[in-house]
Amino acid sequence: MISVEQARARILSGLRPLPSETIPLSEAWRRVLAAPVVARLTHPPSDMSAMDGYALRAADASPGAVLKVIGEAPAGHPFAGQVQPGQAVRLFTGSVVPQGADAVLLQENATRDGNAVRVNEAIAAGRHIRPRGQDFTEGDTVLHPGTRLTPRQIGLAAAANHAWLHVHRQPRVAILATGDEIALPGEALPAGGIVSSNSHMLAAMVRAAGGIPTILPVAPDRPDALADALAGGLGADLLVTTGGASVGDHDSVQAALAAHGFTLDFWQVAMRPGKPVISGYAGATPVLGLPGNPVSAAVTATLFMLPALAHLQGLANTNPPTATAVAGAPLRANDHRADFLRATLSRNDAGRLTATPFSRQDSAMLTVLSAADCLLLRAPYAEAADVGAEVQIIMLDRKEV
Amino acid sequence: MISVEQARARILSGLRPLPSETIPLSEAWRRVLAAPVVARLTHPPSDMSAMDGYALRAADASPGAVLKVIGEAPAGHPFAGQVQPGQAVRLFTGSVVPQGADAVLLQENATRDGNAVRVNEAIAAGRHIRPRGQDFTEGDTVLHPGTRLTPRQIGLAAAANHAWLHVHRQPRVAILATGDEIALPGEALPAGGIVSSNSHMLAAMVRAAGGIPTILPVAPDRPDALADALAGGLGADLLVTTGGASVGDHDSVQAALAAHGFTLDFWQVAMRPGKPVISGYAGATPVLGLPGNPVSAAVTATLFMLPALAHLQGLANTNPPTATAVAGAPLRANDHRADFLRATLSRNDAGRLTATPFSRQDSAMLTVLSAADCLLLRAPYAEAADVGAEVQIIMLDRKEV
Numbered sequence: 001m002i003s004v005e006q007a008r009a010r011i012l013s014g015l016r017p018l019p020s021e022t023i024p025l026s027e028a029w030r031r032v033l034a035a036p037v038v039a040r041l042t043h044p045p046s047d048m049s050a051m052d053g054y055a056l057r058a059a060d061a062s063p064g065a066v067l068k069v070i071g072e073a074p075a076g077h078p079f080a081g082q083v084q085p086g087q088a089v090r091l092f093t094g095s096v097v098p099q100g101a102d103a104v105l106l107q108e109n110a111t112r113d114g115n116a117v118r119v120n121e122a123i124a125a126g127r128h129i130r131p132r133g134q135d136f137t138e139g140d141t142v143l144h145p146g147t148r149l150t151p152r153q154i155g156l157a158a159a160a161n162h163a164w165l166h167v168h169r170q171p172r173v174a175i176l177a178t179g180d181e182i183a184l185p186g187e188a189l190p191a192g193g194i195v196s197s198n199s200h201m202l203a204a205m206v207r208a209a210g211g212i213p214t215i216l217p218v219a220p221d222r223p224d225a226l227a228d229a230l231a232g233g234l235g236a237d238l239l240v241t242t243g244g245a246s247v248g249d250h251d252s253v254q255a256a257l258a259a260h261g262f263t264l265d266f267w268q269v270a271m272r273p274g275k276p277v278i279s280g281y282a283g284a285t286p287v288l289g290l291p292g293n294p295v296s297a298a299v300t301a302t303l304f305m306l307p308a309l310a311h312l313q314g315l316a317n318t319n320p321p322t323a324t325a326v327a328g329a330p331l332r333a334n335d336h337r338a339d340f341l342r343a344t345l346s347r348n349d350a351g352r353l354t355a356t357p358f359s360r361q362d363s364a365m366l367t368v369l370s371a372a373d374c375l376l377l378r379a380p381y382a383e384a385a386d387v388g389a390e391v392q393i394i395m396l397d398r399k400e401v
Numbered sequence: 402m403i404s405v406e407q408a409r410a411r412i413l414s415g416l417r418p419l420p421s422e423t424i425p426l427s428e429a430w431r432r433v434l435a436a437p438v439v440a441r442l443t444h445p446p447s448d449m450s451a452m453d454g455y456a457l458r459a460a461d462a463s464p465g466a467v468l469k470v471i472g473e474a475p476a477g478h479p480f481a482g483q484v485q486p487g488q489a490v491r492l493f494t495g496s497v498v499p500q501g502a503d504a505v506l507l508q509e510n511a512t513r514d515g516n517a518v519r520v521n522e523a524i525a526a527g528r529h530i531r532p533r534g535q536d537f538t539e540g541d542t543v544l545h546p547g548t549r550l551t552p553r554q555i556g557l558a559a560a561a562n563h564a565w566l567h568v569h570r571q572p573r574v575a576i577l578a579t580g581d582e583i584a585l586p587g588e589a590l591p592a593g594g595i596v597s598s599n600s601h602m603l604a605a606m607v608r609a610a611g612g613i614p615t616i617l618p619v620a621p622d623r624p625d626a627l628a629d630a631l632a633g634g635l636g637a638d639l640l641v642t643t644g645g646a647s648v649g650d651h652d653s654v655q656a657a658l659a660a661h662g663f664t665l666d667f668w669q670v671a672m673r674p675g676k677p678v679i680s681g682y683a684g685a686t687p688v689l690g691l692p693g694n695p696v697s698a699a700v701t702a703t704l705f706m707l708p709a710l711a712h713l714q715g716l717a718n719t720n721p722p723t724a725t726a727v728a729g730a731p732l733r734a735n736d737h738r739a740d741f742l743r744a745t746l747s748r749n750d751a752g753r754l755t756a757t758p759f760s761r762q763d764s765a766m767l768t769v770l771s772a773a774d775c776l777l778l779r780a781p782y783a784e785a786a787d788v789g790a791e792v793q794i795i796m797l798d799r800k801e802v
Contacts (some may be wrong), residue, residue, distance in 0.1 A: 025586060026616070029605040034402065044765070046593050078579030078593040083543060094582055094693065096593035135766050147668040151609055155602030155695055156771040159595070163586035180477030181495055185426060186564035192479040192497035193448050194560070201556030204430040206550055215427070221475065293497065294556055324752060351725060364445070365536050368545060370557040399552045 004303055004338050005304030008319070009372070010265055011060040011279050011304055013113055014286055018169040018237060025158055028149050030210055031167035032313040037143035039325070040161035043135040051063055051128045054088040054110055054117055056078075056099035069112070073098060088117050095384045097129055110340035140231065146316045150211070160173040168314040173305075176200045178219040178226060178243040178253060179292060191268075195369040197366060198290075198297045199243040205301055208397075209309040211237075226256035234260060234285050237312055240279070240305060241291030248260040257282050270380060271338045273363035274300040293363040293389070299340045300373060302394060318396045328356030331378065331385040332356035339378035342368055355393050404781070405704055405739050409720070411666055412680050412705055412778055415687055418715035420569040420614040426559055429550050432568035433613055433714040437545035439798040441562040447479075448498040454530045455489040455511055455518055456502035457528040466520045470513070474499060475766035478663060489518050498530055506559060524774040537561065547717045549611070569715040574706075575634030576600045578692060579627060580618040598767060599691075599698045600644040606702055611709040620657075624693075625720040627657035635661060635686050640678070640704060640765075644693030654690055658683050673763035673782060674739045675701040696764040700741045701775060703795060721795045723778070729757030732779065732786040742778035744770050744794065756794050773797055782794075 002010075020034030022217035049055065056067055067088040073079035075094035083089055091104060100383040102125045109121040125314070136142050141154055142160050149165075157165060182196040183189045196218055216237065219229030221244065233239035244253035254264065267278040269288070273296040276284045278289025288305055299386035302320055310318040326348065331341075341357040348354040355376045358368045374393040385391070403411070451454065457468055469488040474480035474686045476495035484490055484501035492498070492505060505527045510522040525780050533706035542552055543561050552568075558566060559728030583597040584590045597619055604614035615637065620630030622645065645654035655665065663681040668679045668690070674697035679690025689706055703721055711719040727749065732742075742758035749755040756777045759769045775794040786792070 025601050026604060040589075041596070043595065043767070045515055045590075045595060048593075048765075050763070050765070074581065076583070076594055076622070078592050094595075095579070111765075130763065130765055134763065135768050143771070149605075150771075151605035152699055152767070152771045152773075152797065153603045154605045155598040156767045158586050158601040159598035159695070159767050161586050161596050179495070180475065182477075184564070185559050185562050189442075189446075190477050193690065194446065194495075195442070195562050197560035198554040199561040201552045203427060204550075204552035204555045207430050219536070221477070240612070270606065294560070298553055298556070305483050362535065364449075364451070364531055366444070366553070366557045366560050367536050370551075370553045371542070372553075378487050396553065 001268040002336045012245045033147045034168045035166040036141045039136045040141045042133045048130045049091040049095045049104045053199040054105040054106045056088040058103040061123045137142045155343045165256045171237040171312040173206045173238045174210045174214045174236035176216040176241045176259045180221045227259040295363040295369045325353040325355040325393050327389045328354040333384040334382040335376045343370035343376040345373040402669040408670045421567045434568045435547045436567040437542045440537045440541045442507045442684040443534045443539045449497045449531045450492040450496045450505045454508045456505040457489040459504040462524045530801045565741045572638040572713040574607045574639045575610045575615045575637035577617040581622045628660040639662045640688045642690045671738045694764040696770045723793045724743040726754040726756040726794045733784040735783040742777040743773035744777040
């Protein structure tokens with residue numbers, strides 16, 4: 001058995017970020033940049049007014065001064081002439097400040113009378129003007145490769161005049177659930193059978209991580225049928241199986257993979273839940289074999305599949321993001337396997353983030369998994385700890401507490 | 402001017418959760434349940450083995466005892482007979498425990514010899530058995546309306562035998578950017594013009610919030626052309642405009658809306674950035690008019706558009722999620738407008754979440770907006786505060802620190 005960290009490093013070492021593709025800006029949310037976004041223009045393009053008011057020379061703006069309004073420049077319609085001493089031009093937010101002017105008098109501080117405007121408050125040069133290039137200058141790198149694009153960054157790419165972006169291709173992940181006992185929701189169940197939940201959960205995890213899932217038909221346990229089913233996942237960026245990986249029956253998935261030239265890297269990780277994890281290659285296709293129990297599948301997918309998908313998308317930080325919390329219940333001493341306790345999150349009286357493990361940690365309990373906010377990490381050989389002890393957690397989905 | 406809280410309450414009071422639709426489980430990620438998910442079966446369906454080993458009677462399991470192996474029951478292939486005293490049945494993880502047996506002997510604690518198995522360790526009744534219904538029972542409500550579905554909850558719905566789910570329809574949001582000065586990325590720019598960034602940013606925010614955006618063609622400032630452009634957004638679940646809402650030119654959007662029977666609710670909010678926010682109804686279509694400056698648009702969309710989309714989707718908690726942090730820089734006393742400072746997040750030496758505002762808070766700076774992690778909230782008339790003071794923040798996008 002190898003450690004969780006070793007297992008993750010070995011999985012990632014066999015993967016390379018996927019090549020890039022060109023996509024329209026409107027499809028860019030959550031995609032990962034494969035190339036820098038370089039500003040194609042300077043923003044603002046000129047000195048612009050930040051407010052509604054009057055462009056003038058600050059030297060003219062003594063209280064009581066009356067200036068001649070020589071024109072108006074709505075946003076998008078710059079004033080062609082020059083502002084001379086004693087003159088002003090009516091402006092609006094986003095208007096280009098005309099030549100000669102060096103300040104904007106707020107309309108609240110001005111009294112308009114026909115073609116004249118009276119200054120009610122002195123202003124300093126530069127006031128209410130956004131100088132040309134304040135935000136960025138043509139040639140500036142405004143976004144870097146490896147960035148997963150947020151809505152605001154998409155806005156920035158647009159402002160930098162990019163209608164198309166170069167991003168890493170989304171990982172295509174083939175998902176194969178195995179087992180004679182499982183059936184699709186709504187379909188006929190075999191005796192003592194259960195409904196397949198892992199493939200649907202994993203497909204949603206793949207989507208949430210930015211990948212494109214394909215759910216392969218459920219594979220029965222017969223090696224030849226299993227080998228046929230696995231063939232459907234060859235050529236994917238990642239082939240993920242669930243089930244058929246535990247001590248008693250691990251031969252089924254591995255034997256079936258052998259028909260596709262499988263090279264095993266490892267198949268056991270010192271963790272709980274989820275010890276039976278297979279990693280290797282069916283020809284050129286990376287294969288990740290997860291346990292069949294839903295909680296084990298979710299935990300191992302969080303620890304291994306999500307980092308793999310992050311790496312394939314070109315993200316620099318691929319480790320599951322951890323945070324610090326305090327224990328909401330006493331924790332037992334741990335054995336040689338890293339333990340990932342399903343826990344809820346709350347705030348204790350002192351306002352600290354508090355992770356409280358469920359009393360029932362069975363790896364088949366979907367209700368507990370579904371209600372959990374995070375995994376509470378217990379390192380191998382961790383000593384017993386009391387309520388209030390600092391612990392590391394991995395958030396399972398976003399929750400604000 | 403009304404407060405941010407009043408404005409939000411008034412916007413939400415005019416909206417109702419959208420009706421439901423039926424979708425396949427595979428499309429359910431991030432959708433919001435409109436009906437409870439009730440278990441259609443009991444899980445596990447029978448007493449099941451949690452491990453690979455042997456089903457037997459615990460009373461027989463004294464160390465050294467030798468039992469007769471009368472059969473094998475792989476997962477999905479239950480044993481038809483009954484386990485009598487002195488007998489055992491070979492089982493695997495997920496196998497149905499046969500009648501008569503009340504414990505599972507781990508294979509690690511058993512020595513197999515032909516049709517006999519020797520017990521190497523005593524076991525208690527019930528050991529390594531997942532009892533029928535441990536996870537849930539037919540008729541249990543396993544998921545509640547108003548839940549935004551996570552991958553794990555999709556797994557639970559599958560296990561409860563649901564291939565289809567009833568969720569609230571996704572809000573269709575029409576987005577209209579106005580202004581003679583703006584052009585689409587890559588298209589010809591007018592003199593002094595800028596590239597339209599708000600509509601692309603807002604469209605991504607709508608997607609991130611679970612809605613479906615439609616970007617309407619950019620509207621020029623002429624009232625008749627603007628009225629024509631607005632017509633394209635009538636019938637949407639929400640019509641969002643940007644620009645044309647400030648003091649000097651607010652008439653343009655409002656006047657154009659008047660052609661569509663606009664009823665104004667309010668058009669100014671005591672906040673910074675973002676004072677000019679229009680809320681009202683064009684006939685039956687809710688309209689939210691946001692400012693044209695990108696930062697103002699992002700902040701007001703976070704405070705008003707996202708809660709509106711949450712409410713339309715049937716989520717119970719619609720307020721922007723806040724968290725507590727400490728100030729990373731001194732904060733000035735605030736005036737009568739709530740202030741939303743763009744800030745970065747980090748951990749200070751004591752490990753506390755620390756929000757540090759950018760020194761440049763200009764509402765046109767997309768680079769600062771794009772680099773921000775959160776908004777630091779300054780209530781109206783908040784007193785000056787020092788480094789380390791507790792502050793409330795709103796996360797702009799997920800970040801782990």
